[in-house]
Every structure is written in C-alpha cells, then in structure tokens.
Amino acid sequence: MSVGLRAEGLEFHYPGGPPVLTGLDLEVAAGERVAVLGPNGSGKTTFALHLNGLLELQGGRLHVGATDVHRDLDRAALVELRRRVGMVFQDADDQLFMQTVADDVAFGPANLGLTGDARTARVERALGAVHAGHLAMRTPHHLSGGEQRRVALATVLAMEPDVLVLDEPTANLDPFGRRQLAELLTGLTPTQLVVTHDLPFALATCPRSVIVADGRVVADAATIDLLADTALLGRYRLELPYGMRLV
Amino acid sequence: MHAPDGFLEPWVAVATGIIAAIVLAFALRASERELGDRQVPLAGLAAAFIFAAQMFNFPVAAGTTGHLLGGCLAAILLGPWMGMLVVTVVVAVQALIFADGGLTALGYNVLNMAVVTAFGGWALFHLLRRVLPRNATGVIAASALAGALTVPISAVAFSIEWLFGATTNVSFADVFAAMVSVHMLIGIGEGLITGLAVSAVLASRPDLVTGARDLTPAELGERSPVGAKPFSIGALAAVVFVAGIVSQFAFDHPDGLEKVADDKGFGEVAKNHSFANSIFADYATQGIANERVSLAVAGVSGAAITLVVGYGIAIAGRRARPAAHV
C-alpha cells in the first residue's frame, strides 16, 4: 500500500534558533520514489522528522494521504501516523535497541497491538523482505554495517508503512551493501523519500529528485536531469563523485 | 568497593537491602515523573555510560591506574534520583552477571555506592556551590571536591555497617582507619576526573549538567582554568594530613583520641549507653577506653552521613532558580 504526501509552506525553527524551514512545498504521488538532496544544514532531516510527527508543525500544512498532520494530534492519531510513515534513521545503532534482531523487528508490531502468531508472521515477512531471515536471533551490535542497515529497514517494514523515509541510508555502507540496498528499495511498494548525499544512489533508486536549500525546495526534476545540470548542483554544494560522468 | 557475599551479617544485608529497595522505588518514580516516556532510553544509555566509565582506567602514579565509582558524577550530571537509579542498575548487573559484588551484598553495595554517593555527593556539591563563585569554575570546583569526598564517605558508611554486622573480629577502629585512609587517596582521583568530566560537558552542552541548570549563559562563560597538578598535589597533602590524624585512631595509638574523648566528656556519655553490652558484645576490644572512642567516632560519622544523605534527598527535587539580577 502507498499514499502520497503534500507539504505546503512548512516553517520551522528549533527553540531559540534561526528558521530551518522557510516555506517548504513538496508534493509526492503515491508510490513515487523521490530523492531529497541538498547541502548540510539545509533542513532535509528537519523536514523528514515532520512526516511522522516527531516534530510538531509550526507553520504551513502537511497531509499524508488523507490525514491532516496538524499540531496537537492525539496519541492514537500519532501512532497511526507513525505506522503509515516508517522512518529509517541515519545511525542504525539508534534504532536497533533491543537484545535481538527479531525483537527489534517485533517492537513496532508489538506497539501496534499485534501478538502471538500475527506478530511472528509480520517479523518473518519483514526479515524475509530484506533477506535477513538468518539474522533473527543475532545481537544487533555484532552485525556488519550492511546487515544493520537491512535489519533497521526491516524494523520499519514490519509496521507495513505506506510511506518510507530514509535518512542517509548509504552512510557507512560498502559498494556491495549500497547496491543491495538499492535493489531492495526499488522492489518495495511504499512511497519513498530518500534523504541523501549519495548522488549515484539517488540515481539508482529515485526517478525524481528535489534539492532543498535554506529551508525550501529550490529544484524539482527528474534525477537524471538534475544531475546533468552541474551548474545547478554546484550552487548547492553538490557534485558528482570524482570521475563519474553521466551517459 | 563491590563487597562480595559473606563480609557482613545477613541481617545487615536484609536491612540495607530494604532501605536500598525503597530508595530505588522512589528513584524509579521520580525519574518517570521527570522524563516520561524518555525514562527508559535515557536511563539505559546513562547506565551504559556509568558502566563504561567504571571500566575506564585513568593514570594515578607511575603507570598504576585507578577506576571511577561515578555516583557523584552521575548525580551532578543527571540529578540525584537518576544518578542513584543508574548506578544501582550498574551495581546490580555487575553482581548478577559479572561476579563483581555479591548477590546478597547488594543491599549495602547499593547503599554505599549509589545512595550515599549520589545523594551525599549532591548535598556536598550543593553546599560547596554556596560558598564557591557562582559560575562555571565554581561548578567545576564543587564537582571535583564533592566527587573526592564521596569516596571516603562511602568507606565510612561501609565501616559503620561493619560495626553493626561484621562477621569477624577485626575491630571497627581498624576497618575505619584503613578503609577511610585508603579511600581518601582514591577520592583524589575520583574528584579530579569528576571535575574535569563535568567541565567538558559544561563546555559543550551545559544544559546536560543538572547541577548547573541555574547558571545564566554569562555565568557559564566565566571559567578560569582548573589546575590539575595543583589540585592533585594539594589534595594529596590534605589527605596525608587527615589520614595521619585518622590513623591515630587505630588500635595501636588510641592515646591521642582517647585523651580528646575524656577531655570532652565523650567517654562518660558512651559509658552511659549500654551499647557495649548489647550489639557489640561479640566484638572483642582491648580496653574500655578504645571502645568508647570507637563508639563516639561511629556515632558522629554515622550521624554526619545520615544528615548529608538526608539533606541530599531533601533537596533532590528542588528546582534551582537562577539568581535574581538587579
């Protein structure tokens, strides 16, 4: 299942700090995969944290599917939003906090009220989707970077989200791990937002990209076209890896 | 410091266990009230930090190394309830899984290493801050001194538990003198590391130092360099001096303190209490005089610790208010 999302004029600043989002507009259709590019400090992660209600809306409007994500969502609505918008964080160690991989994957479904066989089935399905079934009884802190990343993805997939948000998913991955992850993501149905610096990865997984700078969307086009515009990239401290050329 | 099974009588284990459990229950409630759904991840990570900090060794002299207790540091950074909770978890897991400290000794181990250090440390820190400058330097100095003092205080607590429930006939006097002297030395290291660690946290995330929440940004900026060498050497000198006095209390040299006791009339007071005939009947002493001095010291130090820890508990919930500016 997948739903679209629509952000209109999002504004945000951290307590006592300067504005981080200054009127961000973005519309993503159901099932689309969009890469969110941009220099450090541009507000990409801050925007992402709005999508599952971890940051409260300060200005503007946000819709995830038919749900209006406004301030003061009640607890039930927040849990439902977090089921629908699954977030994979930058540091896998931050989200693999249980004793075993299976427990981590079961955490989400358990919070959703699933028990017994239903819960076990979800866990097995999610681990299967990322080809990590054999890691079920392993301890998270003894996994390799790539394994951790896949398991982190599984912990989120177990909640059967409609939207998947990934924050720097290729950080600390070796080339094989990156390719594995790209293949995984392109095979999943939820709408995807991939916040990344990894331009080749964006090209491999997302047909469309946006550039976020100074808290707003400043470019929105097909990934291949964006990456071909070196001048545009350069303006926002983005560039293709050394020696890479688009064909 | 992680006493194993069997050093103290079972009833001491039970009594201290009950006290520790009650304080733990309050600590769980207090931290839940303060942190809400952040309690588990923050306390868990903080406990991991204290565990790692206790494993971490720092140089003491000529290549020998020492280890941190961490209760005072935990209290200053996290507040006394959280500090006590977190150290308790560390001590309990060390006993259950790492054979470091006896399972039946958990009562007094938690009392000495978590309750006394966290609340006693917090109380001392608070009192020291009253007399030290109201800025970052003051906080750092108070942390260092409080950290240094909690270690011998912890040793005193153990000695008093020994007085009540030793399973062997080594006298309170000997245990007190030996443990307190040694732990005063150990305290120097704990104090220095505590002060410097608090200094580092103050420099990057002052909001994470619960003991400094009342400082304004301007006050936080006032810091003069803390001299590690002068602190170490000065503290060492102070410890040697005090240890010299305390060691006079040991069995072989009762005269100095006994004279003081007789002069001040403690001797008479102790004789009027029938303690000598009841709880301490089994513990052999050499002469009535020494026993009186022992009781006096035990009484005074016991009362002092109780007052300090009690004060720490009493002010634990107080929200410090920034000083009024004219």
Next chain:
Amino acid sequence: MGGRHARNASRDRATNRATSLHAHLHLPGHTVVHRLGAAPKIVGVVAFAIAVAVTPQRAWLVFGAEAAIAAGTVALARLPLRTALVRLAPVVPFLIVAALMPVVGRGARVDVDVGLFTLRLSREGLWAGGAVAAKTVLGATASVVLASTTPVPDIIGGLGRLRVPAALIAIVAFMLRYVDLLADQLRRMRTAMVARCHDPRWLWQARPIATSLGTLFVRTYERGERVHQAMLARGFTGTLPDGGRPLHQPPAREQVAPAALAGVPGLLAAAALVAWWLT
C-alpha cells in the same frame, strides 16, 4: 572457547571481540544447566547465594556441600575451569582481605607453623577468614554459572517473568545493549590520544582522558534522545510492550530441563538456615 566465537568474529563490528563485554558472558552449550529456564535458574542462583551467606562460620560440612554443588554445577555445565577462574577474578582482592583476618583479628592466638617460622594467628580470625573466603568464592561462582549458561536476552526475560518492574529490566536491557558501543568509543578516543603521543602516567595528566569521558557523556545522552525518537517512530507511547520482556520467542525451543533442578540450591538454603538457627 576460541572456536565457538571465530564464526562470529569476521562479521563483528566491535573492534576487538575479546574485550567486548559480551565475550565475558554466555558460552553456548547444550548441557542441562544451559537448558534450564532462565527464571528458575535465577531463583536457584539467588537461593544458593543466600544459602552460602547464612551458613554459620564453623559449619564446615555445609560449606563442603555447597562447594560440591558449586563444583558439580560448573562441571555439569562443561565450563572450562580456566574460564571459570578468570571470571572469578573480581573476588581476588577480597580473598587477600580474608587472608589478613587471622593476622589483624583479635582474640586468642594460635601458633601456626609455616615453613621456617611460626605465625601467631587469631583463632577467631582463621575461622572467620576461611568462612569469608568460602562465601566470597561460592557466591561469585553462582553468578559465573548464570552468566555462562544463559544468554543475556534470556536473563532479561527471566527477570521479567520474576516480576521485576518493566522499566527496570528495560533499563538493564538498554544498558547491556549499548555498553559495548560506548566502551568502544572510549577506546577509540584513547587510541587517538595515544596516536598523538599522549602517554599519561600521573593523575594530573589525566585531563584529556577525563575530557573524553565528558564528551562521551554528551554523545551518549544525545544518542539516548535519538533512540527515544526511534522508539516513538515505531509506535512507542510510554508503555513497553510485553512488560519489557523479549518480544519474539525463537520457534522450536530445545527441550527445556526440568525447573525442579533449580530447587536443589533451595534445599541447600533451607539446610543452611537450619544450621544457622541451631548455632
């Protein structure tokens, strides 16, 4: 012991498995001690420790029985003796203290011939020192047996089944989960210092190390906040699912040993209590 861990070593993110805390813990096996359920095992271990602690000083028969049970359990669990002894290391300083008790203790002296000379030792102190040494070692052995035969997640599950408050066991679980990571970070900070020729030998040179401790605290606290966010993102509302116990049971559990086995230390505790009451 090395062989069992080599399998995991190549996939390990921890820089040095040998120093990882979890290397000091569970040694996989299929003995009856391993197969005993965690909750009864914990009860057994605690009962044994209590039995040992209340054993009267001079009840050397009871001590003998306890030692036999301890040794027997270690053997039954196929724990290599060397491993068991290494894990008992924390008790050594206290054994030294116990050895000093006959020397500094009061009371009637007894002459003990040691090689070329005779020591005048306190008779009380000899009994007391011996008892304390026995209790120290036996109590610690209980914990070694538990940790060596029970994986940490099972211990946490066992504590949960024993009605330890959910928040408490969750805090324990998170602590054990992250302690390796933090110890690693600290070690790496140290390595970076050594690479810049910092080799402190004296206390006042400890400033960089203490500063790194402070830095670690900040990083740890911030990680705690991020973990909290990750928990929220997966639907956490403040109450831990399943009371903080493990959420996923492995499908086919191998035959569990009868829990009644753990009752043996319980009987022992009873015997010791009786002995204590009689003296």
